[in-house]
Amino acid sequence: MKPIKIDLPSELDSIELHPIADLHIGESNCNMGKIKNRIQRIAETPNAYVLLAGDLINNATKTSISDTYSETMSPMDQLQTVCTLLNPIADRVLCACPGN
Secondary structure, X not given: OOOOOOOOOOOOOOOEEEEEOOOOEXXXXXXXXXXXXXXXXXXXXXXXXXXEOOOOEOOXXXXXXXXXXXXXXXXXHHHHHHHXXXXXXXXXXXXXXXXX
């Protein structure tokens, strides 16, 4: 992994860290309403920052634990959806790491 350096605004007294992981966008049990609410809350909180910790999309395959027949969207649609969802808080993401 490549280390990165983030310079936070010096006027911040504190920050909220929001780990976001295991959204599994594209899986039939994914709760898009909860995801959207959480992203909106982060966007509305000036000192909120995000740690992305993997498995944001489901992308089931024949050999994975997930069921390819329960996917609600294609892998490309999953990727486009997560990018659209996270766009309002893109400047709040401090780091991202892969899933499993």
